[in-house]
Amino acid sequence: DAQKEGYDHYMLKEIHEQPMALRRALRGRIDAGIEVPAWLLDHPDGVPVRFVACGTSYHAALYAVELLQKRGISAQASLASEFATSPPPLVDGSVVVGVTQSGETADTLGALRRASEAGARTLAVTNVVGSTAARECDDAIFIRAGPEIGVAATKTFSSQVVTLALLAERLADADTGILQALSTVPDALQYVLDHTTAPQVARTYADASAYFFVGRGVAHSVSLEGALKLKEISYEHAEGFPAGELKHGPLALVTPETPVFAIETGDHSDRMRGTVEEVQARGAPVVAVTHPESAVAAAAETVLPIPETHPELAGLLANAQLQLLSYHTARLLDRPVDKPRNLAKSVTVE
Numbered sequence: 600d601a602q603k604e605g606y607d608h609y610m611l612k613e614i615h616e617q618p619m620a621l622r623r624a625l626r627g628r629i630d631a632g633i634e635v636p637a638w639l640l641d642h643p644d645g646v647p648v649r650f651v652a653c654g655t656s657y658h659a660a661l662y663a664v665e666l667l668q669k670r671g672i673s674a675q676a677s678l679a680s681e682f683a684t685s686p687p688p689l690v691d692g693s694v695v696v697g698v699t700q701s702g703e704t705a706d707t708l709g710a711l712r713r714a715s716e717a718g719a720r721t722l723a724v725t726n727v728v729g730s731t732a733a734r735e736c737d738d739a740i741f742i743r744a745g746p747e748i749g750v751a752a753t754k755t756f757s758s759q760v761v762t763l764a765l766l767a768e769r770l771a772d773a774d775t776g777i778l779q780a781l782s783t784v785p786d787a788l789q790y791v792l793d794h795t796t797a798p799q800v801a802r803t804y805a806d807a808s809a810y811f812f813v814g815r816g817v818a819h820s821v822s823l824e825g826a827l828k829l830k831e832i833s834y835e836h837a838e839g840f841p842a843g844e845l846k847h848g849p850l851a852l853v854t855p856e857t858p859v860f861a862i863e864t865g866d867h868s869d870r871m872r873g874t875v876e877e878v879q880a881r882g883a884p885v886v887a888v889t890h891p892e893s894a895v896a897a898a899a900e901t902v903l904p905i906p907e908t909h910p911e912l913a914g915l916l917a918n919a920q921l922q923l924l925s926y927h928t929a930r931l932l933d934r935p936v937d938k939p940r941n942l943a944k945s946v947t948v949e
């Protein structure tokens with residue numbers, strides 16, 4: 600209990616540690632740039648940067664793919680367990696980045712080993728210095744989140760995204776303005792934590808039959824992460840979808856009993872407005888996770904507000920709101936927040 604420093608759960612403590620963790624992840628890496636191995640900096644144009652990861656780390660990798668592609672760098676993310684059974688064609692000079700908080704996840708280690716055997720160069724992006732991934736890969740970059748005890752990954756997702764954003768900017772040819780925005784993200788995240796309406800929103804929807812999360816671009820990865828967090832610790836049915844995919848099937852599940860969380864980062868406003876209307880027409884209440892003055896917020900029943908920031912980083916702020924939503928929903932349902940059933944912090948079997 601002493602280690603929880605007054606918080607009821609490690610998860611809540613770790614959510615609140617995020618501004619500090621992000622300051623650590625960024626320290627010395629904005630002005631000088633993050634240190635990246637030369638083989639990655641010089642990898643041939645057109646050879647994709649391939650990420651392998653599981654769970655929350657996979658969602659951080661999807662976020663990174665979006666950032667790299669926006670900078671004209673070809674990138675792909677694979678679930679590590681799928682990479683093992685259906686490996687993509689790898690040649691000498693391929694680059695594979697394993698994103699793993701613990702550095703010990705068997706599926707991710709397996710994928711990295713297969714990549715290495717096929718002649719790829721490998722990089723670990725991890726939280727744990729001295730972990731198997733850090734030792735076995737050609738190089739490692741550390742996310743500096745500090746120890747994470749709660750089974751649900753929270754601060755490590757944010758630290759992974761920030762570290763991968765630094766990496767994306769380093770690999771890019773031009774300055775996109777994200778570095779300046781990154782320096783303001785710890786304070787913006789603190790603002791979200793201090794002004795969240797997640798406890799009220801969790802109470803309003805505690806009897807929902809299912810929860811859906813939708814977004815586009817980086818908000819798609821956040822929708823997947825929001826749903827994973829909620830199912831993991833509340834045991835409620837939750838799904839994340841790319842917003843444009845709703846009409847291709849998932850819309851059949853939408854009813855007045857299924858709140859839809861519309862995550863809008865500032866660059867897909869018109870299309871997200873359309874999505875909101877689409878689900879409202881089926882009676883679903885909409886919670887906008889966005890800037891309170893946006894058109895999506897105006898159309899929604901409820902808002903989980905985030906301050907204005909660079910659209911590529913707004914997903915991080917939205918994600919913090921969703922972490923708190925999951926936490927408060929799990930509390931209302933009396934779930935064992937830090938140790939959900941059937942799950943382990945580090946999955947060391949394939």
Ligand code: AGP
Nearest residue numbers: 654655656699700701704751752
């Ligand atoms: C996240 O809340 C999960 N507990 C889980 O998905 C986790 O992210 C996954 O097992 C990967 O772990 P790693 O980052 O240590 O490799």
